[in-house]
Amino acid sequence: MTLLPDYSVLDLFGCKTLICHGDTLCTDDRAYQRFRKIVHRKRLQKLFLMLPLKWRTRLATKIRRVSKMEKQVKPADIMDVNAAFTARQVRAFGAERLIHGHTHREHIHHENGFTRIVLGDWHNDYASILRVDGDGAVFVPLEKY
Incomplete structure (x- = not known):
């Protein structure tokens, strides 16, 4: 397994694709x-990994709980990508397509001269994978595999 940098460019079936x-x-x-x-600081990550697994799990659970509560009061628009910044990033990497997660709003957008694909969240009642081939990209419900 290889840890990728924040932004990576792949050639997917002849389409220059930025992933992040x-x-x-x-x-x-x-x-x-x-x-x-803060959490991307290398020293903090090393210290965190020195903690017993049980403590790390508890801390992660607490952070997720706080994050979930904060999402309920934040305006929805700030929790989505900034369209202008996103377009600049795609152009800076010379990509035709962007694939990303984080917002979990599964959709294929065609905007600003590129395709932006947002990966969905996985729930008990629904999950999908993104299938990319020479004809393009499509979400496939996980139960089909």
Whole structure:
């Protein structure tokens, strides 16, 4: 397994495709961007990994719980990608297509001269995978595999 950088460009069936987690594209959510800056510090990550697994699991559970509560009061638009910043990133990497997650709003957008594909969330009642081939990209419900 290879840990990829925040942004990676792949050639998928002749289409230059930028892939990323998606959180860096949500620039309007300033509180999240501050949190991200902190948790991506290498020293903090090393210290965190030194904690017993039980403590790390509890801490992660608490952070997810707080995040879920915060999402309920944040305006929906700041929790989505910033369209202008996203378009600049796609152009900077010379990509024709962007695939990202983080917002979990499964959809294929055609905008600003490129295709933006948002991966969905996985729930007990629904999950999908993205199938990419020479004809394009399509979401396939997981139960079909």
